[in-house]
Amino acid sequence: MSDRVATLRSRLTSWDSIIVVLTVLVLVVASFSVDNFGTSRNFTFMVLDLLPIILIALPMTMIIVTGEIDLSVASTLGLTSSMMGWLWNQGLSIESIIPLCIVIGAVCGVVNGFLITGLGLPSLAVTIGTLALYRGLAFVVLGDGAVADFPFDYTGWVTGTIGGGAVPNVLILIVALALIFGIVQHATPFGRSLYAIGANAQAAHFSGIRVARTKFWLYVVSGAVAGLVGVLWTLRYASARADNGAGLELAVVAAVLLGGVSIFGGKGSLPGVLAGVVLLTALQNALRLEDVSGQALNIVTGTLLVLSVLLPNVTTAVRGNWQRRKLRQAAATR
Amino acid sequence: MTITSTPTKAPLGNPVAQKASGLFKQRELGIVLALALLVAYTAIDNPRFLSGQSIRDNLLNTAILAVMATGQAIVVITRNIDLSVGSVLGISAFAVATLMSKNQDLPMIVALLVGLGVGAVAGLVNGVLVRYGKVPALVVTLGTLYIYRGITYSWAGGSQVNADELPRHFLTFANDSILGIPWLVLIALVVIAAGSIMMRNYRVGRELYAMGSSPAAAELAGIKVARNLLGAFVLSGALAGLAGVLYAARFGTVDAAAGTGYELNVVAAVVVGGVAVFGGSGTVWGAALGALLLTVIGSALAVLDINQFWQQAIVGALIILAICADRLVAFRIARSLRKRDAHV
Numbered sequence: 001m002s003d004r005v006a007t008l009r010s011r012l013t014s015w016d017s018i019i020v021v022l023t024v025l026v027l028v029v030a031s032f033s034v035d036n037f038g039t040s041r042n043f044t045f046m047v048l049d050l051l052p053i054i055l056i057a058l059p060m061t062m063i064i065v066t067g068e069i070d071l072s073v074a075s076t077l078g079l080t081s082s083m084m085g086w087l088w089n090q091g092l093s094i095e096s097i098i099p100l101c102i103v104i105g106a107v108c109g110v111v112n113g114f115l116i117t118g119l120g121l122p123s124l125a126v127t128i129g130t131l132a133l134y135r136g137l138a139f140v141v142l143g144d145g146a147v148a149d150f151p152f153d154y155t156g157w158v159t160g161t162i163g164g165g166a167v168p169n170v171l172i173l174i175v176a177l178a179l180i181f182g183i184v185q186h187a188t189p190f191g192r193s194l195y196a197i198g199a200n201a202q203a204a205h206f207s208g209i210r211v212a213r214t215k216f217w218l219y220v221v222s223g224a225v226a227g228l229v230g231v232l233w234t235l236r237y238a239s240a241r242a243d244n245g246a247g248l249e250l251a252v253v254a255a256v257l258l259g260g261v262s263i264f265g266g267k268g269s270l271p272g273v274l275a276g277v278v279l280l281t282a283l284q285n286a287l288r289l290e291d292v293s294g295q296a297l298n299i300v301t302g303t304l305l306v307l308s309v310l311l312p313n314v315t316t317a318v319r320g321n322w323q324r325r326k327l328r329q330a331a332a333t334r
Numbered sequence: 335m336t337i338t339s340t341p342t343k344a345p346l347g348n349p350v351a352q353k354a355s356g357l358f359k360q361r362e363l364g365i366v367l368a369l370a371l372l373v374a375y376t377a378i379d380n381p382r383f384l385s386g387q388s389i390r391d392n393l394l395n396t397a398i399l400a401v402m403a404t405g406q407a408i409v410v411i412t413r414n415i416d417l418s419v420g421s422v423l424g425i426s427a428f429a430v431a432t433l434m435s436k437n438q439d440l441p442m443i444v445a446l447l448v449g450l451g452v453g454a455v456a457g458l459v460n461g462v463l464v465r466y467g468k469v470p471a472l473v474v475t476l477g478t479l480y481i482y483r484g485i486t487y488s489w490a491g492g493s494q495v496n497a498d499e500l501p502r503h504f505l506t507f508a509n510d511s512i513l514g515i516p517w518l519v520l521i522a523l524v525v526i527a528a529g530s531i532m533m534r535n536y537r538v539g540r541e542l543y544a545m546g547s548s549p550a551a552a553e554l555a556g557i558k559v560a561r562n563l564l565g566a567f568v569l570s571g572a573l574a575g576l577a578g579v580l581y582a583a584r585f586g587t588v589d590a591a592a593g594t595g596y597e598l599n600v601v602a603a604v605v606v607g608g609v610a611v612f613g614g615s616g617t618v619w620g621a622a623l624g625a626l627l628l629t630v631i632g633s634a635l636a637v638l639d640i641n642q643f644w645q646q647a648i649v650g651a652l653i654i655l656a657i658c659a660d661r662l663v664a665f666r667i668a669r670s671l672r673k674r675d676a677h678v
Binding site for chain 1: 415463467468469470472473474476477478479480481482483484485487488590595598601602605611612641643644645646647648649650651652653654657658661
């Protein structure tokens with residue numbers, strides 16, 4: 001019985017739960033105290049702001065859980081956005097451009113995956129390299145111009161809502177992909193193997209998990225999702241530009257870590273990450289409505305990020321001290 | 335680098351040991367070679383690339399990046415990373431520019447010291463969080479990247495300090511030279527030389543390599559890991575702060591966005607310069623050469639009339655090439671060491 005209380009207590013005090021509670025709190029407080037926060041129009045904007053970070057965060061969570069990182073995602077997004085504009089100028093139909101762009105994203109992921117798992121190079125350095133490479137290629141393809149004349153059927157769908165109601169179209173996409181990634185990560189042997197790899201890649205290898213192959217496919221999926229987001233980003237702003245999404249990689253990594261995923265791998269859950277993304281976006285949105293500069297929000301983002309790792313460390317240390325003292329007292333009274 | 339000292343055990347003339355140490359020497363040689371090739375090719379196409387003005391411009395453009403790369407190299411050698419340098423540059427540049435515009439008579443040395451101080455404090459916060467908070471450096475400095483930038487934005491609002499508000503002696507500092515060498519370049523050279531000598535010849539430098547090679551072993555060996563780690567982060571912060579002063583003096587106009595995204599250039603310079611991201615190897619002057627190479631590529635593209643948009647793609651390809659080369663060297667050394675052990 002006390003065991004169950006203990007696990008319940010540790011689960012409630014874990015960062016995952018704190019972040020979920022914090023998110024709900026921010027949402028509730030904001031919708032009561034900030035004008036226009038709870039309107040359906042603002043909800044649509046918030047979902048659209050959420051879209052790129054949350055989608056890229058899904059595969060990023062898996063990659064970080066295996067102890068690796070992918071910093072090239074935002075550049076992949078930029079490259080697919082550029083390619084989309086270029087292909088459109090070549091006269092291809094949008095129906096063939098969209099799948100092609102996702103494939104381009106996946107190819108970017110294949111390159112990352114090969115360099116990291118095939119040649120055994122460190123993912124941090126490799127993806128900093130491809131961050132520059134893919135963004136550079138994006139500029140080579142499109143220069144500093146923009147392509148903007150995409151068909152309204154598609155741009156309108158991305159910014160529109162279901163039947164003109166309160167639910168944005170892209171929310172279906174977010175929910176569907178989050179469900180798929182959530183199930184794969186938390187309810188399949190493949191998902192469990194990611195945690196095993198992150199905890200100890202060598203041990204995972206000796207227990208028959210194909211470590212290299214798993215990581216390779218994670219990078220391919222990450223690239224494909226970044227490609228998809230590149231398409232959605234382009235359609236949302238009806239503008240294909242080489243610098244689309246610049247700097248987004250740090251926001252995504254920050255959101256994933258904020259959601260309680262350990263940078264060393266092996267720890268973290270998707271619900272925590274989803275809450276982290278929603279928290280960041282909702283805060284940003286509410287502060288913007290209150291006319292607080294979005295850049296000042298950086299302080300909040302950064303502080304939360306550091307606290308997300310610092311707080312659990314401090315509580316463990318304090319709890320350890322407390323237990324040692326109790327043991328010492330028990331020994332003294334005996 | 336730590337391995338270079340061990341082959342002394344092997345008898346003189348041992349080809350394997352020589353090969354191992356030779357390969358390490360080749361690492362920086364590779365960058366020098368690449369640099370020489372690039373300069374030669376560009377100069378043949380357009381001899382003005384080697385004119386005094388062009389060389390001066392290249393060195394001035396390298397100076398700020400090289401100062402930051404020195405600090406970053408030291409942090410990376412200890413198997414950490416400092417992503418906050420771009421934001422530290424920003425906060426220091428804005429602080430110094432504001433200070434100088436309000437007090438026109440302050441001498442340059444005060445500006446430099448204030449920049450160093452602001453940076454050192456920022457670096458100390460990073461170091462304390464990494465060491466005592468036990469938060470990974472990547473997370474801490476990603477967090478402080480946002481925090482320092484946010485502080486600068488809240489402080490500056492939308493305002494900026496313009497060149498006409500800054501005292502003349504502050505602005506001319508960037509172009510003034512002593513013995514024909516611009517101050518900016520001289521400062522960078524002093525920083526690089528001091529950093530290289532410290533890392534190569536001094537106890538604390540060797541300890542930093544040891545910490546990067548094996549953090550646990552370094553602690554067991556009685557190295558003052560906490561002191562050294564804090565020192566590395568304070569140094570990286572202080573140099574980023576110094577870079578902020580140089581930035582303000584060189585560009586004159588400073589707003590809250592100064593130095594945004596610089597962290598990636600700095601890390602790129604360090605990686606291209608042969609410092610392994612997992613610590614324990616590489617040199618400060620290699621990182622400085624990396625900074626020089628990246629800068630020269632940019633100006634060479636302009637001279638060769640190649641689309642400027644290629645620059646970033648080339649930098650990316652170069653980073654990947656550099657880590658592939660490091661991997662190859664490490665692989666060959668591991669093989670040659672295995673062979674040597676097999677003979678015993």
